[in-house]
Amino acid sequence: MNNIYGEWLKAQREAAGLTQQELATAAVMTRSHIAHIEAGRRTPSKEDARRLDRALNTGDVLSSFLPDDDTAVAGYFEAALQLEQQATMIREFALSFVPGILQTERYARAVLSTSFPPVGETECDRLVVTRLERAKILENPVTPVVWALLDEAVLRRRIGGPDVMAEQINHLIRLAEAKRIQLHLLPFTLGMHPLMSNMLTLMWFEDQPPVVYGEGLYMGKIHDSPSVVQELQHRYDSALGNALPLKESLDLLRATARDYEQHG
Secondary structure: OOOHHHHHHHHHHHHOOOOHHHHHHHOOOOHHHHHHHHOOOOOOOHHHHHHHHHHHOOOOHHHHOOOOOOOOOOHHHHHHHHHHHHOOEEEEEEOOOOOHHHOOHHHHHHHHHOOOOOOOHHHHHHHHHHHHHHHHHHHOOOOOEEEEEEEOHHHHOOOOOHHHHHHHHHHHHHHHHOOOEEEEEEOHHHOOOOOOOOEEEEEEOOOOOOEEEEEEOOEEEEEOOHHHHHHHHHHHHHHHHOOOOHHHHHHHHHHHHHHHHHOO
């Protein structure tokens, strides 16, 4: 979003002599939420903006001049997108294709262009841009910590052709070799495992409890119940314990990339 909004909020907060935590307490929000809005990483909801106006005595300025959000995502993913941008740790599990924040441009376009009902080229461009914008969280060398647990089917399901697959797999290899992500594969030889029924994103935060986002066909749900989150974390840990170690995972990724390159 245009950061004029966030900068104005910061100026009003400082003029009122408030720290981010003090404003968060007055507006019934978290400090990290305030920080993300001020930095331009998040657009507040209308209710957030109304509470900020009341806390800062700014009338209805913050609620009246909310910036337009041009982000193109499915409606059921909107809340998860906001959480993804705030997370300090993200653990992904993917069963069918590479998680969004790890996708290359051509791979993302191949995934999005085969959606049903079909989307036009302009809308596909918007979706691709949004997906690549999400991936920019990896430009920070430290936060969030990202773990990617991938079923071997993610490598074997050819999306976009051999050259697109080779490029995508090599991208994963570079991220893992640079220690930007921790990557493990669940090989076909493992058979059944505790995560086969879903894709999951587990997220931890600086100042709020962890949540889990699960997604299926045209549906997605954020789980914040402590018991459900704990059960899904246990499932993830159980599957991770049976995954290939990093070195063996990278060896399989390299071999698969070479195979795509040779047959491209």
